[in-house]
Amino acid sequence: MVDYGKEYDVIVVGAGHAGCEAALAAARTGCSTLLLTLGLDAVAQMSCNPAIGGLAKGHLVKEIDALGGEMGRNIDATGIQFRILNTKKGPAVRASRAQADRMRYAARMKTVIEDQQNLDLKQGAVCRLLIDRETVTGVETREGILYRGKSVVLTTGTFMRGLIHVGLNNYPGGRAGEPPSEGLSDHLRDLGLKVGRLKTGTPARLDRNSIDFSALEAQPGDATPRPFSVDTNAITIEQVPCYITWTNQQTHDVIRGGLDRSPLYSGVIEGVGPRYCPSIEDKVVRFPEKDKHQIFLEPEGLDSAEIYPNGVSTSLPPDVQLAFLRTIPGLEKVEIMRPGYAIEYDYVDPSQLLPSLETKTIRNLYHAGQINGTSGYEEAAAQGLIAGANAALRTQGKEPIVVGRDQGYIGVLIDDLVTLGTTEPYRMFTSRAEYRLLLREDNADQRLTGIGRAAGLIDDKRWDEYSAKLEQIDAGGERLRQVRIGPSDRTAISRLGLPELKNGASLEELLRRPEITIADLLFLDDELASLPAGVHEQLEIAVKYAGYIERQKEQVGRFRKTEQIKIPDGFDYTGVASLSSEVREKLVAAQPQTLGQASRIPGVTPAAIAVLSVLLRRQ
Amino acid sequence: MISDNSEQTIVAPATAVGEGGIGIVRVSGTSAEAMLQRFFRSPGAVDQFESHRLYYGHIFDPDGAPIDEVMAVIMRAPRSYTGEDVVEVHCHGGPLIIRRILDLFIEAGLRLAHPGEFTLRAFLNGRLDLTRAEAVIDVIRSRSEAAGQLALRQMDGALSRVVYSLRDRLVEHLALVEAHIDFPEEDISPPTIARLAEDVDAVSSEIDRLLAGFDSCRVLREGLNVLILGRPNVGKSSLLNALLGESRAIVTDIPGTTRDTVEESLEIAGIPLRLIDTAGVHDTSDLVEAEGVRRAGLRAETADLVLFVIDGSQPVCDDDLLALEMAKDKRCLLVVNKSDRETLELTPPFTDLEAVPLSAKTGSGLDGLKEKISTLFFSGGEISESTLVSDRRHREALLRANEALTRFREAISATHDPEFLALDLKEALQALGEITGETTPDDILDKIFSRFCIGK
Numbered sequence A: 001m002v003d004y005g006k007e008y009d010v011i012v013v014g015a016g017h018a019g020c021e022a023a024l025a026a027a028r029t030g031c032s033t034l035l036l037t038l039g040l041d042a043v044a045q046m047s048c049n050p051a052i053g054g055l056a057k058g059h060l061v062k063e064i065d066a067l068g069g070e071m072g073r074n075i076d077a078t079g080i081q082f083r084i085l086n087t088k089k090g091p092a093v094r095a096s097r098a099q100a101d102r103m104r105y106a107a108r109m110k111t112v113i114e115d116q117q118n119l120d121l122k123q124g125a126v127c128r129l130l131i132d133r134e135t136v137t138g139v140e141t142r143e144g145i146l147y148r149g150k151s152v153v154l155t156t157g158t159f160m161r162g163l164i165h166v167g168l169n170n171y172p173g174g175r176a177g178e179p180p181s182e183g184l185s186d187h188l189r190d191l192g193l194k195v196g197r198l199k200t201g202t203p204a205r206l207d208r209n210s211i212d213f214s215a216l217e218a219q220p221g222d223a224t225p226r227p228f229s230v231d232t233n234a235i236t237i238e239q240v241p242c243y244i245t246w247t248n249q250q251t252h253d254v255i256r257g258g259l260d261r262s263p264l265y266s267g268v269i270e271g272v273g274p275r276y277c278p279s280i281e282d283k284v285v286r287f288p289e290k291d292k293h294q295i296f297l298e299p300e301g302l303d304s305a306e307i308y309p310n311g312v313s314t315s316l317p318p319d320v321q322l323a324f325l326r327t328i329p330g331l332e333k334v335e336i337m338r339p340g341y342a343i344e345y346d347y348v349d350p351s352q353l354l355p356s357l358e359t360k361t362i363r364n365l366y367h368a369g370q371i372n373g374t375s376g377y378e379e380a381a382a383q384g385l386i387a388g389a390n391a392a393l394r395t396q397g398k399e400p401i402v403v404g405r406d407q408g409y410i411g412v413l414i415d416d417l418v419t420l421g422t423t424e425p426y427r428m429f430t431s432r433a434e435y436r437l438l439l440r441e442d443n444a445d446q447r448l449t450g451i452g453r454a455a456g457l458i459d460d461k462r463w464d465e466y467s468a469k470l471e472q473i474d475a476g477g478e479r480l481r482q483v484r485i486g487p488s489d490r491t492a493i494s495r496l497g498l499p500e501l502k503n504g505a506s507l508e509e510l511l512r513r514p515e516i517t518i519a520d521l522l523f524l525d526d527e528l529a530s531l532p533a534g535v536h537e538q539l540e541i542a543v544k545y546a547g548y549i550e551r552q553k554e555q556v557g558r559f560r561k562t563e564q565i566k567i568p569d570g571f572d573y574t575g576v577a578s579l580s581s582e583v584r585e586k587l588v589a590a591q592p593q594t595l596g597q598a599s600r601i602p603g604v605t606p607a608a609i610a611v612l613s614v615l616l617r618r619q
Numbered sequence B: 001m002i003s004d005n006s007e008q009t010i011v012a013p014a015t016a017v018g019e020g021g022i023g024i025v026r027v028s029g030t031s032a033e034a035m036l037q038r039f040f041r042s043p044g045a046v047d048q049f050e051s052h053r054l055y056y057g058h059i060f061d062p063d064g065a066p067i068d069e070v071m072a073v074i075m076r077a078p079r080s081y082t083g084e085d086v087v088e089v090h091c092h093g094g095p096l097i098i099r100r101i102l103d104l105f106i107e108a109g110l111r112l113a114h115p116g117e118f119t120l121r122a123f124l125n126g127r128l129d130l131t132r133a134e135a136v137i138d139v140i141r142s143r144s145e146a147a148g149q150l151a152l153r154q155m156d157g158a159l160s161r162v163v164y165s166l167r168d169r170l171v172e173h174l175a176l177v178e179a180h181i182d183f184p185e186e187d188i189s190p191p192t193i194a195r196l197a198e199d200v201d202a203v204s205s206e207i208d209r210l211l212a213g214f215d216s217c218r219v220l221r222e223g224l225n226v227l228i229l230g231r232p233n234v235g236k237s238s239l240l241n242a243l244l245g246e247s248r249a250i251v252t253d254i255p256g257t258t259r260d261t262v263e264e265s266l267e268i269a270g271i272p273l274r275l276i277d278t279a280g281v282h283d284t285s286d287l288v289e290a291e292g293v294r295r296a297g298l299r300a301e302t303a304d305l306v307l308f309v310i311d312g313s314q315p316v317c318d319d320d321l322l323a324l325e326m327a328k329d330k331r332c333l334l335v336v337n338k339s340d341r342e343t344l345e346l347t348p349p350f351t352d353l354e355a356v357p358l359s360a361k362t363g364s365g366l367d368g369l370k371e372k373i374s375t376l377f378f379s380g381g382e383i384s385e386s387t388l389v390s391d392r393r394h395r396e397a398l399l400r401a402n403e404a405l406t407r408f409r410e411a412i413s414a415t416h417d418p419e420f421l422a423l424d425l426k427e428a429l430q431a432l433g434e435i436t437g438e439t440t441p442d443d444i445l446d447k448i449f450s451r452f453c454i455g456k
């Protein structure tokens, strides 16, 4: 065993989406940081879908960006098709999505990491943690090197005891073509952590040159791609379309014929798969009445022939995969470049974490990403950023970042994980957020930049721009209230297409009318007109949705009350005779940090919360 | 939950209900005085209520009809039980009156206090000393539990089934709306707005119907149905008369004199009762008598309580058992009549029933029977408060659900943006959740994934 001889503040294990954000966040707060990963040729790999964003996921990316994370800038630089989803619906549920050039995405992220000050990127397979008196002090690699660190963030993704299934064949692997990470999850179990098993899957990758696109419907991106990051002015990389095709009865027949060799249906797979991400064999079995399923053919990159067929994730044997694909219009002569597969992996029950993502039992050890039972790059990156920042803040003796459920999807995500745990791969949906109307992509910066600044994640340039934007929003709001048109302003009235205005009206009152947009009003005030488009958008949303926003703010006000009542560390529930023993057990196990969190633990009754509230206020 | 919403004004009965005499409705919070100004009129018009002074007057409903003659008092903060502005309305103690006053205040925007909430507020505002904190905790716990159990027990099966089915319908709709929000790329058709509106209307009118049921709460308006049942000539009519205190039913020694059912109203401890005397149950070939027996059986089915009368001086006979068959599955008190004579030891199956010995003839034991009846339905103290309140709580939850659905209907005519519709549907579900248990986001997601083939 060799001691590397340098003590880091933060050691991050795994350079997936969680690990990259964790390492960057820690290094950017000024901590000396080490990022260790199995293979340096596979940094920030997209294991599955070559896309970033979508409903709730796009929201997460904007939040990561607002907290100074890299994901937004990275996809802006490497995205080859950008679309805003739900444009016909209200602003809260509009979301950005982009196809990524998978290779460029990974390459750029690796460069950013290599160029980052305070950050060392090294290859190494961590097999043990060094623990001293219930505090982590470093890691040990399979190569026999000891790295000492004041804190450790584990982001091992789908790699721990990964088992890949293709038909009835299976072999150990962390992702197709990569080895698994053996030993670490057993070690974690030995340390007393509860480890479980989950499953996910991915479709085959197809050869673009073997596909006949001529008969297929093309799906182009938006004419003017809108970037994810506030730092990006414009998308400059070449944009390409996706294509849409459908399965048919013949496809379904072939799939049914192969079920006897499916690891899912023959009981070989034990791990729990996601309900929202069923394989094509699952869809065919569970929804026999559906005569076709939609498939998006997504390019994996500008310089790659690989096509990702979104919608036909499968672990059927390769011959069945090829046979069913060839029944699909456009794919009659398709060639598979990599077969689809399912993967089982170990995760660590996230209810063993504090809201800072630190484990409850081992001090200074943080978990982020798929190891916590989530799935998805954005979910992973969001946790990585928080865990990395909190590990850094710990070594600096500062309070951790805890985003509230009312402040961001990141808050909803982490609170759900640590309070409820998860038994299936957890993915973010907007319906999980109770204050959805407040958690919009368009105001992520207003919700989180301040938090990021306080943690040292936001540089001066970004902070100054943000402060200026806030001032402009205030000034614009002032103009809307002050500038009025009178009953005699005939030209203005007719230009707005209004019949008449008996008492005149302020611009704000005009804007409340459903048919009038802020763009319609700009001719009435030069100062308002001179503000940037992003500010106009904020002003418009604030006025148009004022009633709903107000309602949600009231709900938040009530929510905050219990959220602000802290439960002291080590609070002795056993001494509270008025709590039933079941409730006591639940509280002892969960160690909620606030009264609000306690109230969300399943099985903790309102009466118990009332009792706790009395005790806590007495203290 | 108790710990939030401390800014809201709360209301609850402060005395046990059903014990006659005076009932007190207590209000605590900033809108307490406004309630008094709005609904209380004193003969000598009062501009400004003085703190800690009793005023005589009437409580009026919003249409100006008097509800009750009352005494009212305001105790301004901080010199009150809770440390907030407190109003107390002392009214006639009947449950019906207290209910109407509670409903009046709730409809005016007050919230029904949670169990122990007045005490909790008192504690939080420093009106109770620290040594009493433990006692407060116990009060909260025991009351919450009693209330919870009662709420469950009280809600009759039919009602809860309806509420569950309404919840399921709303879950279904919310799932449709949410699927449309979260899965725009999937091949699922958007909810048909017209159908959605129509079914939400249907749910809403179901809730209206339930609410109407609550308002006309049969037990309190018409009284409890108490059936007097037994074989002929055990003294059923005498019991009725004894309870009424006068001769109404024809009493003779010829068995089967009461050929039809006889109904009388009476009040015990403030609870209105409908006493129903039936034809004696026996095996008969007389057509008229047989019809009387049949009707007695029908009435038994809808009774809230059966007073099963036997003649304590006679051994049990087949007709007794026949009559008992009719009362099976019913809440039952065994009246062992003719205690003025030599009585025999009870034998099974009658030993299983709660027995009240009395003599309808001399009136001895009658008070014991009345007491039993009143404790059966409104057992004194804490529980009786919860009894009254728990069903008010259901009513309040239904009211709030309907308010949310009304907003939903308004929203749907102004916008079809699903996230706004979802907000109202969620609020309606949250309100129903107080009866059925919470609907979690995961319940909705589960519905979505079981209904739609979603996933890449």
Ligand SMILES: Cc1cc2nc3c(=O)[nH]c(=O)nc-3n(C[C@H](O)[C@H](O)[C@H](O)COP(=O)(O)OP(=O)(O)OC[C@H]3O[C@@H](n4cnc5c(N)ncnc54)[C@H](O)[C@@H]3O)c2cc1C
Pocket: A013, A014, A015, A016, A017, A018, A019, A036, A037, A038, A039, A042, A043, A044, A045, A046, A047, A048, A049, A124, A125, A126, A127, A155, A156, A157, A158, A159, A160, A174, A175, A176, A181, A184, A200, A201, A202, A277, A341, A342, A343, A368, A369, A370, A371, A374, A375, A376, A377, A380, A381, B456
């Ligand atoms: C087959 C497959 C299908 C998927 N399907 C979907 C899907 O349909 N939808 C979806 O949202 N998500 C899907 N995902 C998940 C998505 O890829 C992950 O959620 C996301 O990449 C997780 O990010 P992460 O940073 O937690 O882990 P990963 O991206 O998996 O990164 C983990 C990193 O840790 C490193 N590592 C692991 N163990 C060690 C060790 N002991 N020492 C050093 N380094 C180590 C690995 O080398 C790797 O670089 C799929 C993943 C796979 C493999």
